[in-house]
Amino acid sequence: MSALEVRGLLHGYRDGTVLKGLDFTVEAGEVLGVFGPNSAGKTTLLRLVCGTLIPSAGEIRLFGRPLPEWPRRELARTVALVPQETAVAFPYTVLEVVLMGRYPHGGGFGLPTPADLAAAEGALARTDLTHLAGAPVTDLSGGERQRVMLARALAQAPRLLLLDEPTAHLDLAHQAEVLALIAALNRKAGLTVILVSHDLNVAPGLCHRALLLHAGEVLRLGAVKEVMDPALLRRIYGEAIRVEEGPDGPRIFPAAPAP
Numbered sequence: 001m002s003a004l005e006v007r008g009l010l011h012g013y014r015d016g017t018v019l020k021g022l023d024f025t026v027e028a029g030e031v032l033g034v035f036g037p038n039s040a041g042k043t044t045l046l047r048l049v050c051g052t053l054i055p056s057a058g059e060i061r062l063f064g065r066p067l068p069e070w071p072r073r074e075l076a077r078t079v080a081l082v083p084q085e086t087a088v089a090f091p092y093t094v095l096e097v098v099l100m101g102r103y104p105h106g107g108g109f110g111l112p113t114p115a116d117l118a119a120a121e122g123a124l125a126r127t128d129l130t131h132l133a134g135a136p137v138t139d140l141s142g143g144e145r146q147r148v149m150l151a152r153a154l155a156q157a158p159r160l161l162l163l164d165e166p167t168a169h170l171d172l173a174h175q176a177e178v179l180a181l182i183a184a185l186n187r188k189a190g191l192t193v194i195l196v197s198h199d200l201n202v203a204p205g206l207c208h209r210a211l212l213l214h215a216g217e218v219l220r221l222g223a224v225k226e227v228m229d230p231a232l233l234r235r236i237y238g239e240a241i242r243v244e245e246g247p248d249g250p251r252i253f254p255a256a257p258a259p
Contacts, residue, residue, distance in 0.1 A: 009058035036213035076104035101155035
């Protein structure tokens with residue numbers, strides 16, 4: 001069964017159309033990378049898939065069922081979104097924020113169950129946050145808050161994980177750890193992942209396929225090597241990049257300035 005089917009998806013804001021009739025499918029157990037320049041519609045796509053935005057036209061089906069037919073609590077148990085923005089207004093502790101991911105599994109805002117605590121503690125361990133469990137989120141760095149949001153999503157135990165720039169604000173060591181964690185969750189637990197990123201280099205070695213968005217349209221969808229075609233990338237990014245073949249696939253770098 002497909003995890004996600006998108007047919008004729010169109011969405012726009014008052015200042016113009018953002019997505020223009022998207023058609024694609026994500027298979028269960030797949031990692032799909034969504035790439036493209038600013039204003040391509042990447043974040044809007046994730047918000048439509050998780051139901052926080054309603055499309056202007058088209059259909060989204062999750063695990064074979066039209067998105068409007070999903071009860072909100074069941075949808076929240078099935079799909080988790082890690083947003084790009086990680087600001088938290090109140091000084092909740094890290095553990096309290098991660099436990100918020102368990103809300104769809106319970107009956108209300110009562111005390112967490114042993115299962116809730118076990119899920120939260122496991123998520124903290126996997127994101128290297130156990131030592132910060134009692135710290136106020138407002139005292140953390142941007143990278144630490146990013147990992148807290150990922151831990152909250154993992155505690156939610158979803159079938160589909162949506163990641164919006166998951167390595168933003170992270171140092172190189174934690175970037176590698178987060179990408180390795182995503183790969184392990186996919187490989188060992190069969191978790192389906194849709195990952196949005198400006199960094200084209202997260203695709204080789206992690207994504208099964210890549211989707212390249214440009215001006216709200218699917219420019220190409222396919223194997224990573226096929227999508228990371230130098231001529232295609234220069235078409236949307238100009239001459240600001242260069243592509244080199246690496247051991248795990250193509251690697252993209254800023255072009256050296258002209259002498």
